[in-house]
Amino acid sequence: MTEKRVNLIARFGKAVASLLVLAAFLIAVNVLVDGVSLRWDLTEGDIHTISESSCDILRELDGTVTLRYYFSRDVEGMPMALQIYAGRVEDLLREYKMAGGGNLELERLNPQPDTEVEDAALMDGIQRQSLRGGTPFYFGLAIIHLDEVVSIPALSPGRANLLEFDITRGIHRVLHPQRPTLGVLSSLPVNGPVFDPADPNAPARVEARDPWYFMQSLKEDYEVRMLDWRVERIPEEIDVLLVIHPKTPDPRLEFAMDQYVLRGGRLLLFLDPFNLYEQMQNRRPGMPPPSSSALANLLSAWGVEFQPGQVLADMTYRSRTPDGAGGMQEFPAVLALDASAMDQGDVTTVQLDGILIPYGGAVLGQGREGLERTVLLQSSTESQLVNAFGIHGRTDEIMTDFQASGERLPVAVRLTGRFTTAFPNGPPSSSEETRSDQASPGKAGDAPDSSVAALSEAEADGAVVIVADADFLYDAVCVQRVNILGRPVVRMISDNLHLFDNLVEQLAGGTALIGLRSRETGYRPFKVLEKSRDEAAEQYRSRIDELESLLAETQQRLRELEVRKTVEGRFEATPEQRRLIEEAQAKELEIRLELRDLRRNLKKAESKLEVKLEFLNIALVPILVALAGVTVGILRIWRKKSK
Amino acid sequence: MRSVSSIAAIFRRELTSYFASPVAYVFIVIFLVLAGFLAFPVSEFFARNQADLQPFFFWHPWLFLFLVPAIGMRLWSEERRSGSVELLLTLPITDWEAIMGKFLAAWAFLALTLALTFPAVLTVAYLGNPDEGAMATGYLGSLMIAGVYLAVCNLASSVTRSQTVGFILGVVGCLFIVLSGWRPVTDLFAGWTPKAFVAGLQAFSVLPHYESLQRGVIDLRDIVYCASVIVFCLYATGVVLRNRR
Numbered sequence: 001m002t003e004k005r006v007n008l009i010a011r012f013g014k015a016v017a018s019l020l021v022l023a024a025f026l027i028a029v030n031v032l033v034d035g036v037s038l039r040w041d042l043t044e045g046d047i048h049t050i051s052e053s054s055c056d057i058l059r060e061l062d063g064t065v066t067l068r069y070y071f072s073r074d075v076e077g078m079p080m081a082l083q084i085y086a087g088r089v090e091d092l093l094r095e096y097k098m099a100g101g102g103n104l105e106l107e108r109l110n111p112q113p114d115t116e117v118e119d120a121a122l123m124d125g126i127q128r129q130s131l132r133g134g135t136p137f138y139f140g141l142a143i144i145h146l147d148e149v150v151s152i153p154a155l156s157p158g159r160a161n162l163l164e165f166d167i168t169r170g171i172h173r174v175l176h177p178q179r180p181t182l183g184v185l186s187s188l189p190v191n192g193p194v195f196d197p198a199d200p201n202a203p204a205r206v207e208a209r210d211p212w213y214f215m216q217s218l219k220e221d222y223e224v225r226m227l228d229w230r231v232e233r234i235p236e237e238i239d240v241l242l243v244i245h246p247k248t249p250d251p252r253l254e255f256a257m258d259q260y261v262l263r264g265g266r267l268l269l270f271l272d273p274f275n276l277y278e279q280m281q282n283r284r285p286g287m288p289p290p291s292s293s294a295l296a297n298l299l300s301a302w303g304v305e306f307q308p309g310q311v312l313a314d315m316t317y318r319s320r321t322p323d324g325a326g327g328m329q330e331f332p333a334v335l336a337l338d339a340s341a342m343d344q345g346d347v348t349t350v351q352l353d354g355i356l357i358p359y360g361g362a363v364l365g366q367g368r369e370g371l372e373r374t375v376l377l378q379s380s381t382e383s384q385l386v387n388a389f390g391i392h393g394r395t396d397e398i399m400t401d402f403q404a405s406g407e408r409l410p411v412a413v414r415l416t417g418r419f420t421t422a423f424p425n426g427p428p429s430s431s432e433e434t435r436s437d438q439a440s441p442g443k444a445g446d447a448p449d450s451s452v453a454a455l456s457e458a459e460a461d462g463a464v465v466i467v468a469d470a471d472f473l474y475d476a477v478c479v480q481r482v483n484i485l486g487r488p489v490v491r492m493i494s495d496n497l498h499l500f501d502n503l504v505e506q507l508a509g510g511t512a513l514i515g516l517r518s519r520e521t522g523y524r525p526f527k528v529l530e531k532s533r534d535e536a537a538e539q540y541r542s543r544i545d546e547l548e549s550l551l552a553e554t555q556q557r558l559r560e561l562e563v564r565k566t567v568e569g570r571f572e573a574t575p576e577q578r579r580l581i582e583e584a585q586a587k588e589l590e591i592r593l594e595l596r597d598l599r600r601n602l603k604k605a606e607s608k609l610e611v612k613l614e615f616l617n618i619a620l621v622p623i624l625v626a627l628a629g630v631t632v633g634i635l636r637i638w639r640k641k642s643k
Numbered sequence: 644m645r646s647v648s649s650i651a652a653i654f655r656r657e658l659t660s661y662f663a664s665p666v667a668y669v670f671i672v673i674f675l676v677l678a679g680f681l682a683f684p685v686s687e688f689f690a691r692n693q694a695d696l697q698p699f700f701f702w703h704p705w706l707f708l709f710l711v712p713a714i715g716m717r718l719w720s721e722e723r724r725s726g727s728v729e730l731l732l733t734l735p736i737t738d739w740e741a742i743m744g745k746f747l748a749a750w751a752f753l754a755l756t757l758a759l760t761f762p763a764v765l766t767v768a769y770l771g772n773p774d775e776g777a778m779a780t781g782y783l784g785s786l787m788i789a790g791v792y793l794a795v796c797n798l799a800s801s802v803t804r805s806q807t808v809g810f811i812l813g814v815v816g817c818l819f820i821v822l823s824g825w826r827p828v829t830d831l832f833a834g835w836t837p838k839a840f841v842a843g844l845q846a847f848s849v850l851p852h853y854e855s856l857q858r859g860v861i862d863l864r865d866i867v868y869c870a871s872v873i874v875f876c877l878y879a880t881g882v883v884l885r886n887r888r
Contacts, residue, residue, distance in 0.1 A: 015882045022878055026871040030846070033867045042776030043859035080691055091858060524694040526770040610689045613770075617762045618679030622672040625759065629668030636663075 045519060047088070050095045053515035054168040057175075058096070061103040065171055066144040068107045069093055070121045072137035079131075082139065085157040089141075092163060111138040125151035141167065145174040161518045165347045168516060172509055180508040181223040183238035185253075187245045188277060188470060190215050191226055213479050213490065214497055222508070229253060234260040240507045244270045245470040246295060251428035254298050255454075261419050264460025266507035271295070272470035273311050273361035274388040299466075301422030302415055303368030306468060311388045312362050312409060313398050316380035317341060319356070332398055333391055334358045337411070341377055346414075348502035349376050350518040356477050356494040359391060360469030362409040370417050376465070377412040385409070412467040416514060418458040427454050463514055465503055472496050529609060536605035544598050551591045558584045649736040653744025654751070661752050666717075671756050674710055678702065678760060694771025699763050700781045700857050704821055704850060707792050712813030714752065715796020718745050719884070720809040738881050746797055746877060753789040757782060777859030784856030787869045791849055792817045794876035801880045802887075820872070823847040 041049040071086050072078075090108070097106040111118040111126075113136055122128065124142035131137060142151040150170040159166065184190070192211045210216075218224055225238070229248075234241055234256050241260060246253065261267055299306055313332040323329035335357040342349035355377060362385060367373035382404045391398075471477055478496045482489050492498075506513050561581050661667040678699065682688055686698030767773045796813035803809050822828055823844050832841050849872075852865040 011886060015886050019875075019879055019882060022875055026875055027843075030864075030867055030871055033864050034846075038863040040861040041859065042780050042861065044774045044776060048858055048860050084691075084693060524771050524773060525692050526689065526694055527772070528770045529689060529692070607689075613689075613766050614679075614683045617683055617766060618676055621759050621762060622675045622679075625668055625671050625675070629665060629672075632662065632668075633665065 047519060048091055048095060050092065050099055050164055050168075051516060051519075053512045054096070054164060055099050056512045056515075057168055057172055058100045058104065061100060061175070063145060064103055064105055065100070065174060066105040066107060067093055067096065067167075068109060068120075068124060068142040068144060070109050070111050070117075070124070070126045070138045070140050070142070072111050072139070074110065074112070075131065075135055075137045077131050077133060077135065078137065081157055085155070085160065086139065088160070089155055089163065092167070093141075096167065124149060125153055127153035129154055141170070143167070143170040143174045148174045148177045150174045159351075161350060162347060164519055165516045169505075169509065169513060172513060179221065179223050180239035181225060181237050182218060182504070182508070183225050183227045183234060183241045184215075185227050185229060185231070185241070185243045185246070187229075187247050188275070190244060190473065191224075212473060213475050214473050214500060217497070217501070218504070222504070231256055234265065239266065240504060241265060241267045242270075242504070243267065244473065245272050245275060249296070251297070254295060255423055255427050257295070258298055258301070258422050259455055261462040261464060262421060262455040262458045264458070264462050266462065266510075267464045268503055268507060269295075269464065269466045270470040270472060271306050271308075271361065271363075271466065271468055272359075273306075273308055273468070274359040274391060276358050276471040277474050279392075297422045299365075301368070301420055302464065303371060304363050304365035304373075304413065304415070304466065306361060306363055306466070307385065308361075309388045310361055310385040311359050311391055312357075312379055312411065312468070313384050313386050313402065314379045315382040315399075315402060315404070330399070331395060332402070333386070333395075335360065335379070335411075337377055341379070341411075343374060343376050345517050346374060346376060347516055347518050348499060348506055352495045352499055352502075354495045355499060356472075356496055357411060357469045358471045358474075358477060359388070360411055360467075360472070361385070362411060363413050363466045363468050364409070367413075367415050368420060371415045371419065372417050374414045374416075375410045375412075376414055377467075378408040378410045381406050381408055383407075383409050411469070412465065414463065414465045414514075416463045417461055419462050419464070420458070421456050423454070424456060426456075463507055465507065473500065532609045533606045536608070537602060540598050540602040540605070544595065544602070547591055547595050547598070551588065551595065554584055554588045554591065558588065646737070646740050649740045650744045650747070653736070653741055654748045657745050657748030658751060661748070667752065670710065670713065671759060674706065674756050675759060677706055679763075681706070682763065694767045694773040696763055696767060696773070696778055696781055697857070699760070700785060703785045704788055704853055707789050708817050708821065709814055711753070711789060711792040712796045712799070712810045712817065714749055715793055715813050716800050716806045716809035718749060718797055719801040719880070720803055720806045738885060739877075742797070742877055742880055742884075746793065749793055749797075750786075750790050753793065754786055757785055757789070774859060777857075780856050780859050780861055783861070784853050784865075787856065787865070788849055788853050791820065791869050791872045794873040795820060798876045798880050798883070801883045820847065820849045 039049075041047075069090070071089075073083075073086065093106055097104055109117050109121070111121045118138070121138045121140070124140075124144075126138050126140035126142060128136050128138065139155050140151060140153050141155060142149055150173045152166055152170060155163070190212045215224070222240075225235075227234075227238075229246075229250070230252070232252055232255075238260070241257070243257070257267065295306075311333050312335065314335050315332060317335040317337050318330050318332040319334045319336040320328045320330050335355075337355040337357060339353050342352060342355070344350050357377075362379070384403055384405050386398055473496070478492065478494055480491045480493050482491060558581065561577060561584065565577060681702040682696075682699035686701065688698050691698065764773075764778060767778075792813075795816040796809070799812035799816050800806070800809035803812065825848075829841050829844055832844060849868070852868050855862055855865050
């Protein structure tokens with residue numbers, strides 16, 4: 001081998017070697033980076049990033065959770081909106097997979113009719129839906145952990161902004177299948193009649209009534225324990241404490257609740273400046289208006305304020321009912337709140353409409369430093385706090401003397417974070433309490449546990465939701481019981497119970513669920529196009545409708561003529577009838593032709609904008625570029641020539 | 644820095660030469676017309692009723708597949724055929740400065756072509772309320788995939804003197820990058836190669852990275868992938884040129 005050859009081979013070898021080394025290095029870099037999750041979500045509303053709260057819940061995974069995603073993607077005639085939404089769902093599920101790492105499995109299945117996959121879908125609780133032509137399809141998600149299955153039977157673009165919430169909540173539920181325990185402290189007979197003369201908060205008369213409707217539905221999902229007002233310590237196993245209309249000031253109760261919240265407890269509190277239910281039960285004149293005033297210490301420690309005896313009147317949200325005489329009666333202090341009064345970013349209030357607040361109050365104050373306050377429901381700026389005394393009869397007076405406060409007053413707020421104690425000096429002295437303990441020894445609440453030191457600081461993040469109306473939960477405000485074909489049916493007359501269910505569920509789910517927000521939908525329709533189509537349609541719509549009804553008339557007339565002919569027992573029509581029939585047929589043809597023309601023009605008008613835009617995109621710039629090219633070409637030739 | 648100014652000089656020379664011939668204008672017109680035609684009537688753009696550019700970006704990997712080699716084939720084949728490669732490489736510039744200059748000029752030209760699709764952006768902005776972040780990353784993704792294809796075509800054109808062969812090799816190379824994650828291709832290897840190889844083959848495909856950028860997310864992995872392919876191809880071009888002298 002000549003030296004030159006050797007050199008050539010050596011060079012070649014070196015070249016190949018360097019390429020291999022570089023390739024190996026780059027592959028290694030890529031593999032390394034694959035494990036790193038460094039990304040920048042530039043979408044509006046970060047629709048491809050799951051929120052911190054979801055990540056928190058995924059972090060506590062200690063076993064495998066499987067997400068089984070069912071979508072019959074190959075079905076013919078699947079509406080565009082569903083296909084697009086399916087893309088979004090799959091993107092989000094991929095994000096879950098990435099965040100969950102090895103503990104989260106994602107299965108994507110395509111159920112076709114009469115297959116095993118379809119059976120699996122039905123077993124997993126996925127709903128069988130149908131397209132317009134009757135073709136069945138499946139679009140749902142099942143979340144599985146060990147033996148527990150939680151499913152979202154039908155994913156819907158209408159709930160796009162709650163997609164992440166639904167999935168994360170499902171994962172949470174499947175990890176915690178045990179029913180949370182709800183403790184209830186109520187001065188209203190929500191659980192049916194209570195007869196307890198020693199209980200200062202018990203109602204004066206025994207009512208022969210069923211538990212309120214909300215209690216019945218609560219018991220289906222939660223372990224409900226009725227607590228005694230004299231309780232000194234909220235039991236450990238209470239996941240959510242529901243306090244309804246605490247009337248009598250009791251420092252022991254406040255202390256128990258204070259400590260509960262400091263331990264990281266979740267509290268749902270209903271206060272009321274004027275309790276409609278009690279008013280209706282105790283129709284004795286001269287009685288002071290019933291109201292809640294028992295938690296002043298606690299509320300001020302939390303940085304909020306509730307004024308007992310002050311009812312919220314609102315001219316924008318005042319309710320109106322027909323007064324039986326053809327007119328409308330207005331109740332400025334009975335509020336019918338619509339979506340504009342609700343926080344659209346909060347999972348508990350989004351998608352709700354129609355909350356009734358009869359004679360409720362306001363929860364003022366910004367919340368203590370260190371607490372995060374979310375206003376869930378608020379009044380309009382046309383609102384005013386008025387005195388509750390005799391409010392029933394003062395409707396006219398309230399309206400005439402109305403002075404708008406100019407600010408939106410909160411009706412329901414949520415406070416989360418580390419709460420500070422209302423009892424910096426330790427538990428209140430228990431001297432007055434021993435008397436009632438002795439009176440009914442069997443009924444005493446939990447004795448103060450002196451072995452457990454009182455907390456002066458929060459151990460964990462707590463959450464408190466305060467709603468300034470206890471009638472919120474009253475049956476007459478929430479449901480209507482009707483008899484349909486002899487069977488009792490319950491109808492919702494407001495969204496109150498939906499909001500209540502959402503609030504309880506969120507509180508029971510813990511801080512991570514509380515942190516989840518409603519998200520941007522990513523659905524961006526062509527509003528301008530829709531508008532221009534509507535405008536074009538308007539011109540033709542009325543004429544088309546006219547013609548269509550004329551056509552129907554003419555056809556009807558034709559049918560009548562035919563009928564008359566046979567009724568008179570003839571085989572042939574008289575010349576007169578023949579003429580009429582011919583006339584009618586000619587008219588029908590004329591109308592049909594005109595309709596066809598109009599419909600064609602309507603289509604053209606509707607797509608006029610589209611055609612213009614298509615031209616703009618396909619032809620305009622290329623034409624300009626071509627012109628530029630030709631110009632440059634001519635200039636060069638011209639310059640060359642002139643040299 | 645001297646190398647930056649050298650690269651800039653090459654860059655300028657290349658870019659102006661594009662516009663001196665009809666090639667550039669023809670290329671731009673063809674790209675714009677095809678891109679518009681595929682995006683609007685073919686994809687039923689308006690019927691979708693969504694103010695985003697997804698149907699527009701969907702076609703780019705396929706459009707670029709045969710249009711970018713048309714640009715790439717000229718990069719080195721021409722110079723090698725006419726012999727000006729030697730002239731170029733004896734100038735007081737290094738190999739990689741020449742390679743970078745030519746590559747960047749071609750990439751800039753593709754960027755300009757993309758920029759001329761701005762009527763699409765105006766259209767969706769006028770008709771609805773598009774997600775601007777997602778559109779920006781969409782364009783970024785398009786630019787990146789064009790860069791990746793261009794690097795492959797750079798390499799393809801440097802191994803041959805014939806522009807036609809350069810074009811074909813470029814198309815094949817880009818096709819490989821796109822289809823390596825495709826089911827039929829992976830199935831071919833699935834039976835008899837180790838799982839890691841098949842996984843690696845899948846990871847080689849540019850489409851998942853492109854789709855990820857389309858969604859509106861800039862992921863480090865996607866940037867690293869594109870940069871890796873570009874770096875490798877340009878380095879390989881340098882090796883080839885030096886050894887073919």
